[in-house]
Structure formats: C-alpha cells, structure tokens
Amino acid sequence: MVFALVADATLEVATSVTDYILGISCSIHGVALFLGALAFMAYNAMTQVFPVPDRRKSAAVELSRTLKGGRAGLAAVGIAAFAAFIALHASGTDPASCPAGLDFDDGLDSSGGFVTLGDPQLQHESGVDAQGIHATHVLGEPETPTQTSSEMPSELIRRAIAASDVGDKLGQRTALQACAVWAWIPNEQGNDPAAPPNELFSQLECYGEMLERLDAGGYELESLVSSSRKLYKVLEKRSEEDIDTWASAQAEWARVSTSAMLKRSSQIADELKKLGKAKPGSVSVVQALASLRKFGALERVFREALSASHVGISILQRASEAGHDVGDDLEELWNTRALLRVRMLRALREARILAPSTPAHSPEVKELLRCSSIHASSRSSKSKAAAPLWSIEGLILEEAHAESDPSATFSLGEYWSERGVAPDKVLPSWRAIFGDTGASTVWVRDAGEGQDSSHVPEEIAKAEELLKLGCDNTVGADVSERAALRSLRLYQHAKFLAQKHHDAAAELRYRLSANVAVEHHRKRLAAHSLARLGYLYTLRGRHSEALVAVEESVALAKDPLAQYLQSVLRRNAGELKNSEDVLAAEVQLNEVAGLLPSKYLEEQRAKSSAELKWWRAAAGGSAKQCFRTQDAANFLVCLLCKMFLPGSPTPVVSLVPSLPKTERTLPQEEDL
Secondary structure: OOOHHHHHHHHHHHHHHHHHHHHHHHHHHHHHHHHHHHHHHHHHHHHOOOOOOOOOOOHHHHHHHHHHHHHHHHHHHHHHHEEEEEEEEHHOOOOOOOOOOOOOOOOOOOOOEEEEOOOHHHHHHHHHOOOOOOHHHHHHHOOOOOOOOOOOOOHHHHHHHHHOOOOOHHHHHHHHHHOOOOOOOOOOOOOOOOOOHHHHHHHHHHHHHHHOOOOOOOOHHHHHHHHHHHHHHHHHHEEEOOOOHHHHHHHHHHHHHHHHHHHHHHHHHHHHHHHHOOOOOOOOOHHHHHHHHHHHHHHHHHHHHHHHHHHHHHHHHHHHHHHOHHHHHHHHHHHHHHHHHHHHHHHHHHHHHHHHHHOOOOHHHHHHHHHHHHHHHOOOOOOOOOOOOOHHHHHHOOOOOOHOOOOHHHHHHHHHHHOOOOOOOHHHHHHHHOOOOOOOEEEOOOOOOOOOEEEHHHHHHHHHHHHHHHHHHHOOOHHHHHHHHHHHHHHHHHHHHHHHHOOOHHHHHHHHHHHHHOOOOOOHHHHEEEEEEHHHHHHHOOOHHHHHHHHHHHHHHHHHHHHHHHHHHHHHHOOOOOOHHHHHHHHHHHHHOOOOOOOHHHHHHHHHHHHHHHHHHHHOHHHHHHOOOOOOOHHHHHHHHHHHHOOOOOOHHHHHOOOOOOOHHHHOOOOO
C-alpha cells in the first residue's frame, strides 16, 4: 500500500517536472537556449578535434586534447538529438494540451448540444427526473410542493393552454411543472413497460411551452434543450410505433430547436456588441477571444436547428397539402427560421467588429491558431486550419443567401458594406480569425447610370445591390428605417471612394444617398451627404459646383459643415456685397463653432471669422484700422481701398480667399 502511494507520488512529480521542462523547451526561449548551447559545444569540439599545431606540446598532451574533443563532439550530437526531439514533440502536441477556452468546440457534447442536465451524473446531483428537467429552474418555485402528477402529459398540456388563454399564469405554471417532471410508471403486470409515444410527444410540447416563457438564455435554456433533445431521440427510436406522432414530434422539435437557437444567438450577439463598442483598451484579448469562442461554438447547434427546421417545414407543408389546418404553425416556423438566419448574421457582423481587439501577433491569438490547427487536423477538416471562424461564417453567409426574406437580404447587404469599407488595420485580425471567405480585392465597373468609366470594389457593388433589393421588397413600418440605413451605407461608400480618389463614383453615391434620404423624409441625413459632396468639390477646386451642393444642403437642414462652406464659398465668389452680408457670414461661422468634423476645419473657421470681423471693423473705421492686422496682404488691400475706394471698402473681403489650402489634402479628405 505504502509502496503504491510512493510510486504514484513519484510518478506525479516526474510528470509535472517533465511537463515543465517540455513547456520551457517548446518555447522560443528554450529553442534559442538549446541552439546556443549546440553552437558553443560544436565550436569547442572543432577546436579540440582540429587543434592548432604546437610543437612545444608533448604527444601525451595532444592525445588528451583529442579525447576531450571526442567527448565534446558526442555532447554536441546529444544536444542536437534532444533539440530534434523537442521540435517533433512540439509539432505533435496533443489537442488536450490546449488551454481551456481556446478550443471553439469546447463545451459541446457528441450530439452537438451543450452538456447540461441531460447527463446521468448531473441528473443525480441536481435531482432531475429521468424523463425531464426540474421545472422550478425555469418557472420558479410553486406555491405548494409539486409531486409527480397522476395526470398524463396530454391532459396537463391542455390544462396549461387553457389556463394561458384565460390569463391564469399560476395554473399554467403548475400544469407545466407537473408535465415536466412526469415519469411513466409501468403497471404491476408489466405489459406496458414503455410510455405511449403520444404522451412523450405531449411532454415535448410542455418543454416547448416552457421555452417560450424564458426571457433569455443560460443554464435554464440549455437544460430545456438538452432534455428536449433526449426525449426527441427516444421518440425517433420508436418512430415506427406511431408514424403520425413521430411526424408531429419532428415539427415540435423544429420549433423548440429554432426558438432556443434564436435566444442563444441574440444573447451572444448582444455580448459581442457590448465588447465591440467598449472604449479602446478596455477589453482584453482574453475577454474578446472568450466571446468569439462562444460565437464559434454555435455552429453545431445552428446546423442542428437548420436541419430540424427543414424537416419540420417539409412535414407541415405535406400536412397542409393533405388538408390539415397547420397554416399558422407553418408560417410561424418559416418566420422563425428567417429570423434565426438574420440573428446569426447580426452576430457575425458583431464578431467582425470585435475581432480587431485580438491582434494577430498577440500570444493568445497565436495559441488559438495553434490549437485550431491541431483540432482541424485531428478531424481531417477541409476548412482553413488557421481561421477558427472560417466555417461558421461560410455557413451563415450560405444560409443568408438562401433566405428570401427582405430582412435577410438587407442585413447581408450591410455585412458586405462593412467589409467593403473596412480599414486596412483590421485585416490582419480578420485573416487570423475568419480567413478570407468571400474576400476580394477586385474592382468592378460601376453599375450606376452614366458611370461607365468608374470602378468600385466588388464588395461595395455587391452590398449596394443587396441593400437596394432588400429595401425594394420591404413593406410596412420597416421601409423608412431601412431606407435611412441604406442612405447611410451609401454615404460611407462615397466617403471611402473619395479617400481613394475615385471621385466620379463618390459623387454618384453622395447624390444617391441624399436622394434616398429626401424620398423618405430624412432631411438631416440628406443635408449631411450634400455637405460632404460640397466639401469634395471644394477640395478638387470645383467651387461653383460646391456652392450649389452646400446651398441645397442648407435648404434642407442646418448642417454645420454646409454652413461653414457656404460662408467661405460665398466670400470667395464675391457674393458679400455689403456690411450686412459680411455680418451674416460672420454670424453663420460663429454658430457652427465647435461643431465641425475636425480640428483643422475648426482652425480655418476661427481664422475666417476673425478676418470677417476685422474687415467689418475696417469698413467702418479709419485707415488706422488697416494697421491692426498681422497679414501683409490684408494690410495692403485695406490701405489701397481706403485711398482709392473710400465709399465702399467692404466688398474687398471677397478679394482675399478663405478656402482651405489644397496642399493639406490628406487631413482634409479624412473629413469627407
């Protein structure tokens, strides 16, 4: 006994020491140490085996040095062999050595669901009945202790539905609790050892009703789904006993699995959005990877829900064709699947926003890629091993393209739009996490009317087509909101193209963005797009076109940039004819103080306002006012006007340009 304990303790210590040594050896520091030692020993071996001839040494001394050199050479060979062993061991690391939380399939059982109360060990520890979960986890504690009811699930589900119809929440809760903990008790004769399939189906319906009462995901949701799945598997094994019940069970399981998946995807999308909108630096790489891992773990259960919904829809369609009244159930399942596809696409978009918080060069991401590569090779996966979310992204995009609902089409357009205008700095993180699914650097000919000579990125062209199609097919209250979102995405495309100096394509989108916004009574958004169009014209020296665009903008709404540009463009065009015009321009500039999109424009505004104030003072003052300026050009113009145009000095403000200098192109284009 003592010997066994000592042996176990020794083995444990030896294992720990070995793991520690291997951990150090597999690191970059360990490899550098061994390579350095190998080089040192090799150098010594060479100097000992091939010494510099020295006739003053005796033959015995020479023999001794030769023997020492041989030992050094053997040591060098030993170190080289050990380094090779370490390298081979590092490349063949077992997936189990990956830290918890980095494997994107961690936490899933073999059926594709989360490991929850369905396990026998958990049933024993949590007091879960063999036929289902403990209902109080979901519905709350009852008024009185609930015992296993003598009523059958078919009676209990009818009672729960009747109580819900009259608003009796307590009665509904009590009936569902009794249904959830119901277990079949064979009679004494033992001639009915198994529960009737129709009663098992009724209990599955109870789980579905309980699921509808959940407000969010979490432990209770996974418990319900796990129990429902196990009950569904039992019904599947007994499907030949009652074909009609099995068909109903398939439709009910489709409703349960898709509803549960909706709650999961919404919860994870909200978590990803919260982290993605956090202040820069406030989200650690570990936090971001943990949320991305949760998203990646949805792939199996998403596939399960899609498969179940496909089967359920097919069954309900056949029942409808046979004359059964299942139209409402079919429509509900169809809409739930469409909504699920949209929610998963939303989660994917939030995951891409969060991904830049995980730099590709960080140790955590490198470890993730290593573990993902091992996991993919162990499964002989055809997906890209170095991109953990490559597979789920491809699945979501495939399902979104297959969905005919306008909400899915529009959301898919938003996805491609966000990818098309993404800055270069996010690409390394995207490649590490998502691979290059659907990515393209191809620029295609613009499909816009009269724009045969312009080109746009393929992602932007695809996004605009999907956004338009989604808007055109939308009806009801969502029309205005989607039109506003489409207008905003067009504005983002125009800004991106303007910064790339594709002016023709940018002008088209600024105009189209404004037109879409005006059509749906979004005047502020339209004014915003026209103001940026005017600024683009200004940067390109097209001042007359710029003034037209900004005046259109000001007529719609008071956009700060449009007001600033209108003031300086009118001054440059010589439209400030009198003191009233100068005062109005000065007031207009002061109204937008602190509201312009960049510090550079604020500096230009302040300078223009000060010049107008000085010119207005010079117009009503004596020649001494001309000396109160630091600008030599202004001084000379003022003095000459006082001498030769004493009656009308004010219009000279138009002689001094007040537009942004074009040599600062890059800072200005960031304001588009």
